[in-house]
Amino acid sequence: MKAANSINHGKPADTLQATDLTKRYGDEDVIGGITFAANSGEVLGIVGPNGAGKTTLLEILAGLTPADSGNVQWRGETLLPSRRKQAMFYLPDGIRPYQDRFALDVLTFFAGVYGHSAAEISAIVASVELAPVLRKRVCALSKGYNRRLLLALGLLTPRNVLLMDEPFDGFDLRQSRNIVQVLREDAARGRTLILAIHQLADAQRVCDRFLLLAGGRVQGIGTLHELRMQTGLLQGSLEEIFLALT
Amino acid sequence: MRLPETYRTHAAPLRPLFAKELAEIMSGRALWIMLLLVCPLVGYSFFQAVSLYSEASASASQSPAAATSLSPLDGILVPTFGSFYVAVTLMFPFVAIRVLGQERESGALRLLVQLPYSPSTLIFAKLGAVLAAWSLVAIPALSTLAAWFWLGGHLAPSETLNLLLGHLLYGLLIGAVALFAATISESSATAAIITLAVTIGSWVLDFTVAGHSGLAARLAQMSLTQTLRTFEQGLFSGGLVLGIFTVVCGFAALSGVWLPPGTPKGTKFAQSLPCVLATVAALGIATQIRTSVDVTEDRRNSFLPADQHALATLRLPLVVTVNLVPEDPRYADLQRSVLGKLERAMPNVSVVLAGNKPDSAGKSDAYGEIEYAYGNRSDISRSTSPREILPLLYALAEIQPPKPTHATDYPGYPLVASAEATLPWFFGGLPLLIALAWWWSRQPPSTPAALRS
Numbered sequence: 001m002k003a004a005n006s007i008n009h010g011k012p013a014d015t016l017q018a019t020d021l022t023k024r025y026g027d028e029d030v031i032g033g034i035t036f037a038a039n040s041g042e043v044l045g046i047v048g049p050n051g052a053g054k055t056t057l058l059e060i061l062a063g064l065t066p067a068d069s070g071n072v073q074w075r076g077e078t079l080l081p082s083r084r085k086q087a088m089f090y091l092p093d094g095i096r097p098y099q100d101r102f103a104l105d106v107l108t109f110f111a112g113v114y115g116h117s118a119a120e121i122s123a124i125v126a127s128v129e130l131a132p133v134l135r136k137r138v139c140a141l142s143k144g145y146n147r148r149l150l151l152a153l154g155l156l157t158p159r160n161v162l163l164m165d166e167p168f169d170g171f172d173l174r175q176s177r178n179i180v181q182v183l184r185e186d187a188a189r190g191r192t193l194i195l196a197i198h199q200l201a202d203a204q205r206v207c208d209r210f211l212l213l214a215g216g217r218v219q220g221i222g223t224l225h226e227l228r229m230q231t232g233l234l235q236g237s238l239e240e241i242f243l244a245l246t
Numbered sequence: 247m248r249l250p251e252t253y254r255t256h257a258a259p260l261r262p263l264f265a266k267e268l269a270e271i272m273s274g275r276a277l278w279i280m281l282l283l284v285c286p287l288v289g290y291s292f293f294q295a296v297s298l299y300s301e302a303s304a305s306a307s308q309s310p311a312a313a314t315s316l317s318p319l320d321g322i323l324v325p326t327f328g329s330f331y332v333a334v335t336l337m338f339p340f341v342a343i344r345v346l347g348q349e350r351e352s353g354a355l356r357l358l359v360q361l362p363y364s365p366s367t368l369i370f371a372k373l374g375a376v377l378a379a380w381s382l383v384a385i386p387a388l389s390t391l392a393a394w395f396w397l398g399g400h401l402a403p404s405e406t407l408n409l410l411l412g413h414l415l416y417g418l419l420i421g422a423v424a425l426f427a428a429t430i431s432e433s434s435a436t437a438a439i440i441t442l443a444v445t446i447g448s449w450v451l452d453f454t455v456a457g458h459s460g461l462a463a464r465l466a467q468m469s470l471t472q473t474l475r476t477f478e479q480g481l482f483s484g485g486l487v488l489g490i491f492t493v494v495c496g497f498a499a500l501s502g503v504w505l506p507p508g509t510p511k512g513t514k515f516a517q518s519l520p521c522v523l524a525t526v527a528a529l530g531i532a533t534q535i536r537t538s539v540d541v542t543e544d545r546r547n548s549f550l551p552a553d554q555h556a557l558a559t560l561r562l563p564l565v566v567t568v569n570l571v572p573e574d575p576r577y578a579d580l581q582r583s584v585l586g587k588l589e590r591a592m593p594n595v596s597v598v599l600a601g602n603k604p605d606s607a608g609k610s611d612a613y614g615e616i617e618y619a620y621g622n623r624s625d626i627s628r629s630t631s632p633r634e635i636l637p638l639l640y641a642l643a644e645i646q647p648p649k650p651t652h653a654t655d656y657p658g659y660p661l662v663a664s665a666e667a668t669l670p671w672f673f674g675g676l677p678l679l680i681a682l683a684w685w686w687s688r689q690p691p692s693t694p695a696a697l698r699s
Contacts, residue, residue: 063508064356081508085360095353100273102690104697112262113361118696125697134697135690153357 015039016087016161016192021070023056023216030056031216034070038209040160043183043193045207047200047242053216054196055093058163061194062090074160088161091154093169093196096146099139103130103149106138110156124155127182143170151179161192168202180206204238214246258362260371267345267375274344277379278684280337282677284330285386289672291329292390295322296397296665303660313658317544319405322394324478327413330387331474334380334417335449339441341379342424345372347434356507365502369425373498376421380414386676387413393668400659402543405480412477415490419470420445422497429501445470480542485535492532496525538590544656549587552648553636557591560620560643564588567598567617580616580630587632618642 021034031053038044046054059065061072063081072079074087098106107130111121125131128148133141141149147170154162167183168176183206187193197203203210210227212220220227220241228234231244271277299321306312349355358368388410395401420441427440452469466472473490476483499521504514540547548554566585570577577599589595617626618635620642627638640647 059508062360064359066508066510082506084508085362089360090356092353092356095356097352097354097357098270098349099352100348101269104691104693105269108691109262109266110361112265113258115259118694122696131697134693157360 015073015075016194017073017076018061019071019073021057021060021072022068023053023060023065024068029216031060031213034213034216034218036211036218036221038161038192038194040192041187041190042209043187043195043207045203045210046194046196046213047203047207047210047238048198048213050198052198052213054198054213055165056216057213058090058165058194058196059092062088062163064090085159087159088163089154089157089159090163091150091165091167093165095150096138096141097150097153100137102135102137103141103145104134106149107134107152107156110153114156114158116156121156124152127155127185128152129178144172144175147171148179151182155182155186160190161194162186163194163196165196166198167195168197168199176202177205200237200239200242210238212242212245219245260367263361263363263367263371264374267371268378270348271341271345271375271379272687274341274348276337276340276344277382278680280333280341280383281386281680283337284333284383285672285677285680287329287333288326288386288390289669289676292322292326292393292672293665293669295325296394296663300662300664303662306658306660307662313660314544314656316658316660317542317656318394318400318659319402319409319478319480319542322399323391323401323406323409326390327387327409330384330413331416334383334413334420335445335470336442338380338383338417338420339424339427339438339445341383342376342421343428343434343437343441345375345379346425346428347431347437350428350431351433359506359508365505366499368505369498369502372425372501373418373421373494376425377418380417380421384413384417386672389671389676390668393665393671397661397663397665397668399661399663404541405543408480408482408541409477411482411487412474415487415494416470416474418494419473419490422494422501426497426501426504429504476538479547480540481547482539482541484537485532486538488535489529489532492525492528496521496528499525536589540590547587547590549591549632549636552650553632554591556640556645556648557588557636558593559645560592560639561594562621562643563594563596564592564639565596565598565619567600567619569600569612569615569617572599576614576630583630584632584635 016038018037019035022032023030034053034057036044046057048054056065060067060070061084063079063084066081072084079087098109107121107125110116125134128151130145130148130152133145133149136145138146138149147167151164151167154164168179171179180202183193183195187208195203195207197207204224209223210221211218212227220230222230224238224241227238227241227245228236231241233240233244236244299316299318302321303313303316306316346355349358359365363371391401391406423444424437424441427437427444428434431437431440448468448470452466452471473486476486500518503509503517503521509517538547549557566588568577568580568585570580585595585597589597614628615626616628617624618638620639623642625638625642627634629635637647
């Protein structure tokens with residue numbers, strides 16, 4: 001895995017910077033004062049248990065949920081929520097887009113929007129192993145294939161930052177490893193991936209850095225090595241580190 | 247695979263978006279079920295209309311004068327398309343809601359709003375899909391025109407096209423309301439309830455307060471049903487067309503404001519205000535446009551051409567004070583045969599309804615009088631016939647009545663025919679074709695060679 005700095009002193013032109021993001025529902029802080037940065041070509045894992053605020057954070061980043069305070073910058077320039085889609089694309093969890101349409105139709109639509117060639121679609125279909133179900137309706141896809149379809153849609157979008165909520169949900173161990181490989185290859189081409197993951201083993205396999213979230217607050221941020229140093233668990237797994245910090 | 251695109255606005259092509267919207271609306275059951283239901287509904291209405299028209303035509307064969315009152319617009323087109331209007335009012339909301347409701351419920355909307363299209367472009371594409379859906383559900387109604395022609399019936403192109411335009415605008419209006427309802431609702435069911443509350447509520451409003459005066463009359467004029475009346479009377483009204491178009495654009499603009507999920511509600515309300523104000527202002531302008539064209543072949547909405555020309559030269563304001571209650575049949579007669587025509591022929595006509603108090607009817611000698619004031623002269627008449635009113639107006643204006651010209655008489659188009667032969671088409675052939683098209687639309691696409699594993 002590629003090493004990356006936990007504090008972003010790299011090129012500001014390639015950096016996503018979120019500052020003091022806060023969201024309340026009533027009196028409850030769903031997320032509070034979240035600040036972090038992500039570099040170009042980096043895979044950042046937002047790790048935390050259910051209810052930690054991972055999805056809310058991703059939706060705020062994508063501009064799909066209004067934040068109560070905070071801002072998001074891309075390459076040093078503030079991105080208003082309405083302009084976030086110019087830099088990033090978010091794949092929500094638990095959706096089945098265009099259920100009555102065939103998987104191929106949905107792919108063709110996205111490819112058409114972004115002007116992809118048949119060869120490019122073919123490469124993405126092959127990478128996520130979607131070919132067997134192209135002529136199936138989306139509503140008839142298994143959970144795993146639906147997840148592959150969503151991943152393919154994400155890969156078709158030529159945005160610099162790809163936000164994914166639970167990208168490994170629905171995959172077995174072997175399939176997860178294949179998808180990890182696909183995501184790593186995509187990041188290696190320069191795209192920033194921000195993944196919300198609640199399975200710590202999956203997160204440890206794919207991410208360069210981790211943002212540990214619990215109760216809507218950042219409990220730790222850094223590479224595995226930096227988090228080990230921070231907690232004093234020099235041989236600790238991500239799971240042990242997370243338990244130590246929360 | 248392509249490298250991530252540099253940070254810039256992507257000018258996305260519209261074709262995939264339109265194709266997706268069209269495919270999305272066609273993949274829903276609502277469209278096909280509506281099409282299947284419209285076939286027998288419209289077919290039977292057509293059959294009944296032809297039967298009644300034939301009976302009237304048979305009677306008219308004994309009297310050539312009676313034949314001149316037989317117009318296919320009134321006898322065939324309006325009743326047949328009336329059933330289509332009922333279908334559009336009750337069923338089309340379910341078709342139109344699908345263009346957004348399905349995406350909202352499945353979560354696809356969260357992907358759609360991230361694509362490189364502005365909210366207004368997305369709404370424009372969805373409205374385009376609604377228009378395409380209306381064109382499809384209108385096929386059974388349009389086929390009645392072919393059936394009427396096949397039976398030997400007469401169709402006047404201008405009045406037929408005008409009626410079709412009216413139904414098209416009405417369909418768009420319903421579609422725009424449904425689209426806005428789907429935008430502000432979390433589920434399709436809620437959107438359907440809102441839309442039906444508007445369409446059926448408007449319908450109920452129309453017939454419960456019809457013939458009333460004052461506020462009730464103003465409320466009745468806001469009914470969606472009223473939009474069709476003018477077209478059914480054979481008038482192309484510039485103000486009405488602009489008004490409907492304004493309301494459609496207003497709902498579309500509001501849908502664009504309420505579509506993005508990331509905008510706080512307070513901001514959405516604030517952005518809605520200018521849309522509402524602009525729509526109201528445009529509607530105000532539309533109500534001031536009096537331009538209308540009588541597109542009927544029998545020129546039922548106009549005086550004779552010589553009178554039209556003479557009246558157009560009267561530049562002073564004409565004030566008509568009508569001492570009748572609105573529900574009095576004489577007022578309806580006066581409105582149809584004199585006032586409506588005067589308003590179209592003269593540049594400055596205002597009508598004052600003075601008999602709108604409940605105790606007016608029958609309790610005053612003045613009840614029934616209609617006063618015409620032109621310049622500083624006035625006269626009173628109780629007639630509702632243009633043969634008496636026009637000379638009175640010429641006298642007030644101190645001009646010579648135009649010489650009677652021989653206008654081309656409307657011949658009338660009686661036709662004794664039976665539409666029984668068309669029933670198999672509406673109850674069998676057309677539904678079968680629709681079912682086949684539905685089946686075809688559900689076939690999986692062929693996989694391009696490059697994607698075959």
